[in-house]
Amino acid sequence: MKHLPRVLIVEDEPAIAELIAVNLRHGGFAPVVVEDSVAAQRELDAVLPDVILLDWMLPGQSGLALARYWRKQPRTKSIPILMLTARGDETDKVAGLDAGADDYITKPFSTQELLARIRAVLRRRAPESVNDSVTVAGLILxxxxxxxxxxxxxxxxxxxxxxxxxxxxxHAERVHSRSSLLDKVWGDHVFIEERTVDVHVKRLREALGTAGPMVETVRGAGYRLTAVVAQSVLAATPSGR
Incomplete structure (x- = not known):
């Protein structure tokens, strides 16, 4: 039997939740609906979904707080999260992305857009087809x-x-615009905002620690990874480390 991607819908408005669930079923997904953070956590503890659709405004713990929590847990940190909300301001979108959401959908939205965004995050989650090894200065992937x-x-x-x-x-030392990174890394940037790149670059720098400065911002152009900064970091590192 073909595996249907499991989608956890965390939405406290029954009419909206049911509408989403019906369309997901027709779109080839297996939706599971819960109304609050307690039920959502109970569902996650039982079975991990492929994607989470998370409403911002929930009774009790907010969707924003839930996204932050799940991103910190080893078991749930890699599950794609799409934030559903009526908040359309850029500051709210940035807050949602900063909390750990992979995408942001403003209500009201079309079911076709919702399905397309879910498929996009699932494509991004798919493993890399190229299993190579890359080295830039002291950074090895x-x-x-x-x-x-x-x-x-x-x-x-x-x-x-x-x-x-x-x-x-x-593609070290080359400058990449936000739109080109969306195209090459995300694969389908039709529904993704360029601001998303900035949020993920910030997360990347934080995760890289002392190697973070290797990811440079080129004002007015985009980003690049450079070995020059890494060499200065290596030179400044005490030999005894």
């Missing part, structure tokens, strides 16, 4: 084992940050 290290220290990255770093390392 092994796509086959999904491991990254800098100066022999292993680093932990989320799936999107891993793909972003992989692409930047394979």
């Amino acid at each position: 092994d796509a086959a084992t999904h491991r990254i290290s800098f100066q022999n220290q292993e680093l932990k990255l989320g799936p999107t940050e891993f793909k972003l770093l992989h692409y930047l390392m394979k």
Whole structure:
């Protein structure tokens, strides 16, 4: 039997939740509906979904707080989260992305757009087809084992940050615009905002630690990964480390 992607819908308005569930079933997904954070956590503890549709405004713990919590847990940190909300301001979108959401859908939305966005995050979650190893200065990425290290220290990255770093390392020293990164890393940027790139670059730098400055912002142009900064970091590192 073909596996239907399991979608956990965390939505406290029954009419909206049912409408989403019906359309997901017709679109080839297996939806599971819960109304609050307690039920959502209980469902996650039982079976991990392929995608989470998370409403911002929930009784009790907010969707924003839930996204932050799940991103910190090893078991749930890699599950794609799409935030559903009536909040359409850019500051709210940035807050949702900063909390760990992979995408952001403003109500009201078309069912076709929702399905397209779900399929897009599932494509991004798919494993890399190229299992190569890339080295830039002291930074080493092994796509086959999904491991990254800098100066022999292993680093932990989320799936999107891993793909972003992989692409930047394979095209080191080149400047990449936000739109080109969306196209090459996300694969389908029709529904994704360019601001998403900035949020993931910020997460990538934080995860890289002392190697973070290797990901440079080129004002007015985009981003690039450079070995020049890494060399200065290596030179400043005490020899006894």
